[in-house]
Amino acid sequence: MTKLFIADLHLSESRPDLTQAFIRFLETDARTADELYILGDLFEFWIGDDEQSPLQQQVTKALRTLADHGCQLFYSHGNRDFMIGRRFARECGMTLLPPIYACELAGEKALLLHGDQLCTDDEAYQRFRRITSWPWLQWIFLHLPLSRRVKIAQKIRQGSHKGKQQKSRSIMDVTPQSVITCFEQHKATLMIHGHTHRPHIHPVTLSNQQQARRIVLGDWDTDLWYLKIDDRDINLLSRPIDPAL
Ligand code: LP5
Ligand code: MN
Numbered sequence: 542m543t544k545l546f547i548a549d550l551h552l553s554e555s556r557p558d559l560t561q562a563f564i565r566f567l568e569t570d571a572r573t574a575d576e577l578y579i580l581g582d583l584f585e586f587w588i589g590d591d592e593q594s595p596l597q598q599q600v601t602k603a604l605r606t607l608a609d610h611g612c613q614l615f616y617s618h619g620n621r622d623f624m625i626g627r628r629f630a631r632e633c634g635m636t637l638l639p640p641i642y643a644c645e646l647a648g649e650k651a652l653l654l655h656g657d658q659l660c661t662d663d664e665a666y667q668r669f670r671r672i673t674s675w676p677w678l679q680w681i682f683l684h685l686p687l688s689r690r691v692k693i694a695q696k697i698r699q700g701s702h703k704g705k706q707q708k709s710r711s712i713m714d715v716t717p718q719s720v721i722t723c724f725e726q727h728k729a730t731l732m733i734h735g736h737t738h739r740p741h742i743h744p745v746t747l748s749n750q751q752q753a754r755r756i757v758l759g760d761w762d763t764d765l766w767y768l769k770i771d772d773r774d775i776n777l778l779s780r781p782i783d784p785a786l
Contacts, residue, residue, distance in 0.1 A: 544576045544646070546768040548619070548655065548735025549760035553585035554596055562765055562782045564603045570767065571607055579635075580735050580758060581619025581655030586698060588690040589683050590628040601632050608634030617642060620657040620670065620736065624679065641727070647773050649731045652723065656734030656757070659715035659723065665704060713737065715755075720745060724753050732756065733768060740766055742777060 552560050571577050583600070608614050614635040618625060630637045642653040660666060672678065682690060705713065714737050724732065724745065730753040732745075740759030747753055756777060759766030764779045 542576075543574045543769065543771040544578065545571055545574045546578045546580060546653075546733055546758060546770070547761075547766070548580035548758040549582045549738060551582055551585045551621070551760065551762075552596060552600065554594070558782060558784050559761055560596065560599060562761065564599070566765060566767070567603045567607045571612055572610060574612055574769075576613045576615065577607065578615045578617070578638075578653060578733075580617045580653060580733065581657075582621045582735065582760075583616075583619070584622045584625075586694045587622035587624045588687065588694050589624060590626045591683075592687060597629070601629070604633035604635060615642075615653075617653055617655055619655045620666075623673065624683070641723070643727050643729060646731055646733075647770055647775055650727070650729040651731035651733065652727055652729045654732070654734045656715065656736030659719045659734070660713060660736070661716045661719045662712050663708065714739065720755060721747055730754065733758065735760070740777060740779070742775075 547566075550559060550563055552563060567577075584596075604614060614633065615638050616625065616630060616633075616635045617638045618640070625637075627637065638653065640654060640658060644651055644653065657666070657670065682693070685693075715734075720732070724730065724747055730747075730751065732753070732755045734755070735758040737757060738760040739757055741757050743755040743757070745753040745755050756768060756775070758768055758777075759779055761782065764781050766777070766779045769776045769778060
């Protein structure tokens with residue numbers, strides 16, 4: 542049983558090389574997998590399933606083809622594409638996961654999540670996250686014309702970019718105590734997430750001295766990153782993305 546995990550591809554019309562690398566990944570690596578987990582921020586931003594842009598259509602087709610080949614697809618929302626809805630998931634043949642998904646992996650209780658939930662020292666971000674999760678606000682946003690939605694998303698992205706320049710590296714990383722609390726609340730010993738763009742396998746010591754592992758996936762930019770778990774083998778892998786793609 543082979544399971545692959547990816548996150549933070551940030552696909553957009555301005556990076557066709559990333560889209561091509563992703564499609565190739567789906568046609569090669571993922572074809573040999575039984576399950577593919579996308580742990581958020583597949584897109585640079587998402588303004589509604591009704592957008593139906595050429596990029597969305599291209600990605601939908603590639604994911605659907607993989608699903609039709611028998612690979613099970615799972616999606617966990619990121620902080621940039623938290624508006625991905627049931628319609629897009631259905632079209633791709635993907636199952637949407639809850640914000641923290643508990644399952645068994647490599648014989649351990651594991652948690653799958655995007656990771657932004659763990660950055661609790663970033664109070665401005667957590668406020669932003671709370672406000673944008675309000676259903677009535679999302680409803681109003683989704684009923685605006687597409688062109689307005691794109692402008693708002695771009696404004697928020699600019700605000701986020703500016704905001705990040707004022708924040709320290711540690712504030713934008715996970716808060717260690719929040720990681721431990723999350724492990725303990727779910728009685729888990731393995732965690733897989735993205736968001737921070739700092740790929741690594743971290744050992745974590747829980748309050749009762751039990752050992753756990755936190756695996757951070759890498760973002761796709763110059764290199765593509767994925768985690769491969771088969772039977773009891775866990776490998777965090779990367780390779781350069783060919784800019785000529
Ligand atoms: O994404 P990244 O890595 O750059 O930064 C994140 C946090 N930023 C965000 C914002 C997203 O990048 C943009 C999301 C676009 C969504 C489009 C749909 C909109 C739907 C609205 C539905 C109601 O998540 C960043 C973290 C960083 O990770 C590290 O963890 O620090 O957090 C922020 O920067 C948040 C800021 O601190 C506060 C938000 C500024 C918003 C400015 C809005 C201005 C204009 C609004 C116009 C209406
Ligand atoms: Mn993210």
